[in-house]
Amino acid sequence: MLNNRVLPLLLLCWPAGAQTPAAPAAPALPSSAATYVGSETCQPCHEDIYNAFLKSPHNLINKEKWRNWATRACESCHGPGSKHADSAEASAIINPAKLAPEESSRVCLKCHLNQPTHIGRIESSHAKNEVACTACHSVHAHGPNGLVPRKMAAINEQCAGCHTEIWAQFQRPYKHRLPEGAMSCVDCHNPHGSIFMANTQAYAANETGCLRCHGNLRGPFTFEHAPVRLEGCGACHEPHGSANPRMLIRAEVRYLCLECHANLPNTAAAVKNPPALGGVPPAFHDLYSPQFQNCTVCHMKIHGSYVNGELLR
Amino acid sequence: MKFVLALLVSFPLLAQQATQTAPDASASSPTPTGSEWFTGSIDLGYRFTSIGGDNDVYRSVVNLGQGPRLLGLDFTIVDPKKRLFDRLNVRAYNWGGDPYNTVHLDAGKQGIYNFNFDYRDLAYFNLLPSFADPLLGTGVVLDEDSYFARRRMSDFNLDLLPGHHIMPYLAYGRDSGEGTGITTFYSDVNQYPIADQTFDKTDNFRGGVRLEFNRFHVTLEQGGTTLRDDQDAYNSTTNYGNNLQPYFGQTLSLSGLDQAYGIRGSSIYTKAMFTASPVSWLDVSGQFLYSEPQTNVNYTQYDTGNLVLQSAILFYTGEQALGFAAGKQPHTTGNVGFQLRPFKRVRILESWMTDRMHTAAAGQFADTLVQSSAGTLLTDSMVTPLASLLALNFNQEQVDVLLDVTHKLTLHGGYRYTWGDAETGDALVAGPGQESSQMRQQTGIGGVNFRATQKLSANVDFEGTASDSAYFRTSLYNYQRMRARARYQLTNTLSLQAILTLLNNQNPLTGINYSFLSRQNSLSAAWTPSKRISILGEYTRSTLYSNIDYLEPETLGSETSLYRDNAHSATSLVDIALPGYNKLVPRLAFGGSLFISSGSRPTTFYQPMVRLLVPLHKNIAWKSEYRYYGYGEIFYQYEGFRAHLMQTGLTISR
Numbered sequence: 001m002l003n004n005r006v007l008p009l010l011l012l013c014w015p016a017g018a019q020t021p022a023a024p025a026a027p028a029l030p031s032s033a034a035t036y037v038g039s040e041t042c043q044p045c046h047e048d049i050y051n052a053f054l055k056s057p058h059n060l061i062n063k064e065k066w067r068n069w070a071t072r073a074c075e076s077c078h079g080p081g082s083k084h085a086d087s088a089e090a091s092a093i094i095n096p097a098k099l100a101p102e103e104s105s106r107v108c109l110k111c112h113l114n115q116p117t118h119i120g121r122i123e124s125s126h127a128k129n130e131v132a133c134t135a136c137h138s139v140h141a142h143g144p145n146g147l148v149p150r151k152m153a154a155i156n157e158q159c160a161g162c163h164t165e166i167w168a169q170f171q172r173p174y175k176h177r178l179p180e181g182a183m184s185c186v187d188c189h190n191p192h193g194s195i196f197m198a199n200t201q202a203y204a205a206n207e208t209g210c211l212r213c214h215g216n217l218r219g220p221f222t223f224e225h226a227p228v229r230l231e232g233c234g235a236c237h238e239p240h241g242s243a244n245p246r247m248l249i250r251a252e253v254r255y256l257c258l259e260c261h262a263n264l265p266n267t268a269a270a271v272k273n274p275p276a277l278g279g280v281p282p283a284f285h286d287l288y289s290p291q292f293q294n295c296t297v298c299h300m301k302i303h304g305s306y307v308n309g310e311l312l313r
Numbered sequence: 314m315k316f317v318l319a320l321l322v323s324f325p326l327l328a329q330q331a332t333q334t335a336p337d338a339s340a341s342s343p344t345p346t347g348s349e350w351f352t353g354s355i356d357l358g359y360r361f362t363s364i365g366g367d368n369d370v371y372r373s374v375v376n377l378g379q380g381p382r383l384l385g386l387d388f389t390i391v392d393p394k395k396r397l398f399d400r401l402n403v404r405a406y407n408w409g410g411d412p413y414n415t416v417h418l419d420a421g422k423q424g425i426y427n428f429n430f431d432y433r434d435l436a437y438f439n440l441l442p443s444f445a446d447p448l449l450g451t452g453v454v455l456d457e458d459s460y461f462a463r464r465r466m467s468d469f470n471l472d473l474l475p476g477h478h479i480m481p482y483l484a485y486g487r488d489s490g491e492g493t494g495i496t497t498f499y500s501d502v503n504q505y506p507i508a509d510q511t512f513d514k515t516d517n518f519r520g521g522v523r524l525e526f527n528r529f530h531v532t533l534e535q536g537g538t539t540l541r542d543d544q545d546a547y548n549s550t551t552n553y554g555n556n557l558q559p560y561f562g563q564t565l566s567l568s569g570l571d572q573a574y575g576i577r578g579s580s581i582y583t584k585a586m587f588t589a590s591p592v593s594w595l596d597v598s599g600q601f602l603y604s605e606p607q608t609n610v611n612y613t614q615y616d617t618g619n620l621v622l623q624s625a626i627l628f629y630t631g632e633q634a635l636g637f638a639a640g641k642q643p644h645t646t647g648n649v650g651f652q653l654r655p656f657k658r659v660r661i662l663e664s665w666m667t668d669r670m671h672t673a674a675a676g677q678f679a680d681t682l683v684q685s686s687a688g689t690l691l692t693d694s695m696v697t698p699l700a701s702l703l704a705l706n707f708n709q710e711q712v713d714v715l716l717d718v719t720h721k722l723t724l725h726g727g728y729r730y731t732w733g734d735a736e737t738g739d740a741l742v743a744g745p746g747q748e749s750s751q752m753r754q755q756t757g758i759g760g761v762n763f764r765a766t767q768k769l770s771a772n773v774d775f776e777g778t779a780s781d782s783a784y785f786r787t788s789l790y791n792y793q794r795m796r797a798r799a800r801y802q803l804t805n806t807l808s809l810q811a812i813l814t815l816l817n818n819q820n821p822l823t824g825i826n827y828s829f830l831s832r833q834n835s836l837s838a839a840w841t842p843s844k845r846i847s848i849l850g851e852y853t854r855s856t857l858y859s860n861i862d863y864l865e866p867e868t869l870g871s872e873t874s875l876y877r878d879n880a881h882s883a884t885s886l887v888d889i890a891l892p893g894y895n896k897l898v899p900r901l902a903f904g905g906s907l908f909i910s911s912g913s914r915p916t917t918f919y920q921p922m923v924r925l926l927v928p929l930h931k932n933i934a935w936k937s938e939y940r941y942y943g944y945g946e947i948f949y950q951y952e953g954f955r956a957h958l959m960q961t962g963l964t965i966s967r
Contacts (some may be wrong), residue, residue: 003563005851048936060476067527084660100720100764102660114530116523119586119600123664128713129772130723130762152415162798165812165833168853168882171906173374173918173944176405182435188319194601195648195666204517204538205582206602206646206668213466215488216542218578220606220642222674224703226737226748229670230784243878243908245373245444251914253445255863255874262824262863271652276786276825277737277750285866290447291504291555297445297457298499301704306576306610307636307678307699309739312499313572313614 034080034092041085042074050074055142067111077107077139096139101132108133117192124193135162136191156261159185163282166240187212188239197232208232210239221304225311226277227260228303254287257295337578351967353388353403357381358381358936358962366944366954369440369459374918375942376412376438377958382406384962398422412436427472437492443949447555455495455506455555462511470644480523496546498570498616501623503554505567513542513576520583529589540578547571552618559623561953563628567618570861571875593940599649605641610676622682622692629691631683638676638699645669662727665710672703700739707733713758725760725774735784753781753786768802777810781782783820786827786861806841820861824871827861845890849904853882877912897928905940915947926964937961 039062043050053059053073061073069076072256077096078084084093094179096104105127112133121127136158137147156178160167165210170178177183185191189199196202201209211218217228220275227235237247238255249254260278285292296302301311364371387403392398401420407413414434417574422428438461442449445458470487489512490632496509534746556565582604585926589597614634621628645855650664658683676699682691713727733755738747756778764770773795780790795815802808812835820827865872886904893899905921924938945953 002485012639020771064476064960066478067474098767099866100717100723101762102715102717102723110890113527113590113596114528114588116530116532116586118588119532121588121596122596122598122652122662123648123666125709125774128662128715129760129774132766150402150417150419151742162810164837164851165814165835165853165855167884168833168835168851168855171882171884171908171918171920172880173908173916177413178433179603180413182415182433193663195646202602204580205584205607206535207604207606208642212486213488215540216490216511216513218515218540218606220608220640220672220674222610222638222640222676222699224672224737226703226735227785228734229672229703230705231788232489235785243880243910243914245441250874250876253878257868258863259787259861259874262786264864264869275750276788277735277748277784278750278786280864280869281866282923283867283869287865287867290450290486292446294445297447297555298504299499300458300497300499306574306608306638306640307612307676309699309701313612 034083036072036075036080037082037085038071039074040071041081045088046074049140053140057142061111076111097134099222101130101135104132104134106138108137120190120193120195120199122193122197123195126199127192127193131162140289151181152178153181155184155186156181159191161170169238169240170240172241172243173208174243174245174247176239176247217303219304221301221306223305223309223311225302225304230277253294253296254292325842345876348965350391350393351388354385354964354966355381355387356385356936356962356964358384358960359703360958360960362959363957364954365956367442367952368954369438369442370944370952371956372438373441374944374954375956376436378410378412380410382411382960382962384960394475395422412438424474424476427470427475429470430466430763431468432466433489434463434476437462437464438641441952443946443952448557457497457506457555460492460494462490462494463492479867480525481520482518482523484518488516488517488921497555498546498548498567498572500554500565500567500616500620502560502621503556503567503571504651505552505554505574506547506718507546507548507552507567507570509544509546511542512546513540515540519582528591530587531729532586534584536584537584538578538606540580540606541573541574542576542578544576545572546572561626563619563621565619565621567616568622569617570615572614572616573612575611576608577610578606578608580604594654596652597650598648602646603644605643607639607641609639610637612638612678627682627691629682630683630685632680633683634678634680636676636678640672640674642670644721660715662713662715663711666708668705668707670703670705672701674702675700679849702736702738704731704736707731707752711758721764723762725758727758728758729758730754731756733784750784751782752784752812754778754783754789755780768778769800771797771799773797779792780820784790786820786825786863787829788820789818791816792816793819808839810837824862824864826873828859829861830856830858832856839933847888848886850885850948851883853880855880855882875913878910878914880908880910881909882906897931899925899927901925917943917945919943932966934964934966935961936964 002282039050059073061069061076062071063071075081079094081093096107139147141147149158178185190201191199193199194201203209203212206216208251233239236249238249239247242248244251248256261279262280263275265279287293299311301308301313305311305313307313359381360377360379362377362834378603383405384407386403388403389833390401398420401418401630407415412435416432440456440459442454446454448455449660456559459853466488466792468484470482470484472480472482474480479526491512493510495506498507515538517536517538517577519534521532521534526529548567552567553566554567559707584600584602586600587598591597614632615629619628619630620632646668648664648666650662653661655661678697678699680695681693683689684691709729709731711727711729713725717726731752733752736747736749739884758776760772760774761773775793775795777793778789778791783790785820797813798810800810814833815830816831818827818829833853833855835851835853840848857876859876861874862871863874864870884904884906888900888902891899891901903923908916908918910916918939920942922938922940924936926934928934940958942954942956
């Protein structure tokens with residue numbers, strides 16, 4: 001197994017980093033003369049924030065010796081505060097909220113980069129689109145929701161704030177139950193990034209995240225329906241919402257099927273230049289007869305069959 | 314269109330989303346303050362419903378019923394002595410008969426553990442007469458392809474030693490479903506709608522360890538799943554099926570059926586992931602993912618009636634079929650990427666990914682036909698070997714360069730090459746039963762991110778792809794995808810956002826001629842004209858145009874499949890703080906959503922609502938809500954419904 005070979009190597013590659021925490025990269029300072037003064041220095045002027053911060057999950061930093069931030073939680077993000085404490089000028093200290101998104105995120109990534117959350121960050125469309133961490137996370141917040149909304153309705157509300165066109169799709173009649181608060185966007189998408197299309201979550205290592213709730217469609221089937229594996233559920237379903245029953249991407253099932261199943265059988269010439277997958281159905285399919293207008297009436301095991309190659313049983 | 318405009322006018326401004334709730338007592342987060350060890354709220358009520366039109370479609374789309382409900386429960390316990398936990402949060406919604414029950418629990422002790430539990434019980438009802446009733450035109454509705462099922466999902470996660478360098482974790486999840494429905498029993502020439510019953514459950518066990526250090530992190534995880542999936546279909550009355558035409562002078566029928574699938578499965582999976590920042594100008598990450606699900610199935614089928622084997626025009630009265638099969642699907646995914654910052658203003662992102670899956674399955678299917686009236690065995694057991702394969706190799710390489718031209722402007726350019734091949738079909742016989750295909754795509758990527766001021770920002774993303782080949786006729790081929798977004802805070806109380814998305818996909822190959830264009834334009838506003846009033850609104854116009862050639866199976870003549878979907882969607886929420894008394898402030902909220910579409914399936918769906926919250930005491934409020942659901946389809950008018958829902962109850966908070 002690859003992990004048996006590579007991971008020990010990786011562990012060996014950074015032994016120093018492993019046991020001897022390197023000094024954290026100092027944030028850009030407004031002035032090189034500034035020094036650390038400790039969080040308690042901030043309290044008199046910023047009492048509300050200070051008191052709220054004591055209940056925040058981030059208060060952990062005040063006790064953390066790992067990155068040498070103990071008693072310096074405020075300055076772990078805002079940089080050394082001596083100049084600001086002396087002058088009380090806003091320009092004398094870093095305000096991450098006013099930095100460019102990449103610079104702002106770098107402040108967070110000083111601690112959070114090397115965490116499992118950030119697997120896939122390099123591929124993330126949020127990172128490439130300059131969406132800063134603070135666009136979703138409230139750094140000083142406290143309470144049961146912590147630094148980011150936890151209630152499903154609140155998560156959806158936050159995502160919909162930017163993705164309004166997606167939220168509009170959930171106003172259609174056939175949709176996943178997000179507006180009802182039974183699901184949230186992060187059940188299917190990983191906002192921090194993922195190597196899978198549209199930042200989707202994975203299930204059981206590398207299987208499609210849809211299987212987390214639709215385990216009965218997982219297989220492996222004796223006879224697979226190729227698009228399910230090759231293009232995913234979105235080949236036939238519109239997961240955010242549709243006017244069509246079963247969230248299908250077409251109003252009538254026969255067209256959904258025939259748009260792919262319209263290739264003549266493979267020929268020898270096709271070996272060099274393979275056509276698209278999906279052969280035309282046999283000629284007895286009389287599309288003028290209602291019996292043949294909904295393919296899944298007969299091919300009811302459309303996601304894959306355990307015993308029949310035509311997906312009939 | 315007039316109706317749309319009338320609705321737009323009736324909602325003072327289109328709102329961001331219907332689910333956005335007024336900041337009432339139940340919506341606010343119970344925040345522990347001072348010495349309060351317990352804070353929370355409970356929301357109890359009774360819902361009255363009045364439904365007109367098609368109740369089955371109402372249940373398929375909305376499915377909210379009448380009766381007493383626990384609408385919400387939300388509490389936090391803070392243990393000042395921090396014995397078992399520092400803080401425990403519980404949230405539960407929609408209990409007492411609603412179709413979407415949820416519970417979530419978080420508990421943790423700093424540096425010792427974090428535990429969370431999530432449970433959902435979702436009921437799915439689906440009975441749409443227009444969806445799969447071949448005899449609908451004759452007035453016969455057999456409720457084909459309908460079901461009533463529940464899916465229950467439980468997840469337990471326990472992280473140990475959070476905040477330490479080495480953090481073990483354990484997790485368990487169960488996804489189960491059970492239900493009944495109407496499926497189809499397929500027999501040559503005819504199909505018979507029959508009752509079925511399903512039960513499935515997947516257990517997912519996993520455990521691992523996270524190693525987190527300043528310059529790198531590694532996560533190692535090992536997991537496994539087990540699957541049980543039982544499906545039974547049965548019939549004990551004379552069933553004439555969907556084909557009422559005599560076949561060679563005989564009326565076909567099914568008089569008895571017992572069909573059962575017993576599916577058992579398991580899998581192991583492994584995850585190894587790392588991130589590293591060996592030097593200040595380089596971040597590296599990668600992962601290796603491997604899973605190997607497998608299944609075994611036993612299939613039995615006993616059926617009686619007047620049935621026919623079409624290939625031999627052989628009528629029979631009884632059939633016994635037995636099948637078994639086993640399948641395996643090793644699936645490997647690998648990825649490595651890095652972000653390089655060679656200069657202060659330049660970021661280079663490189664990522665490579667491969668995904669390889671190979672499904673192989675084999676089994677046997679034995680079928681015996683009998684003529685019971687003569688007591689004869691019509692056929693010896695017809696044994697058919699079952700074997701198939703599906704192989705997929707997918708690869709992707711992408712490089713992106715981000716350039717911070719100024720503090721306010723970032724440019725983004727990149728290139729992606731995607732390639733793969735797939736093979737599917739009968740594993741035993743090469744030839745027409747096997748298909749293979751390839752995919753080659755080259756994509757150019759561009760984007761601009763402009764942050765003019767804190768109040769004005771805009772970004773545009775674009776990618777254009779040229780393909781040499783694709784897996785399917787409807788796959789993305791030569792396409793352009795674009796998303797533009799602008800946000801402007803006009804005043805301190807009013808902010809606006811506009812979004813434009815576009816996908817244009819063309820496959821000009823002979824016999825395909827696929828032309829697809831999808832556009833979504835969205836405008837939203839958030840306005841707080843005074844401390845007492847807030848207004849959210851959103852309007853989206855979406856259009857979808859799709860044309861593709863296909864072959865008519867009977868004649869192999871070329872036809873065109875057309876699909877159109879032109880839709881208006883809007884949501885709104887107006888929240889007003891009414892004049893108060895004794896520091897208690899009643900609130901009125903109204904808004905809702907509408908969806909109106911034309912094209913291949915013209916549909917209307919309205920969901921307006923009004924909510925009134927009247928505080929009776931500092932800890933008790935009376936809350937009432939009225940919702941209307943109106944659904945209609947022009948082509949299937951019998952599927953429309955109109956539902957009035959009135960909900961009233963008390964919110965008690967501490």
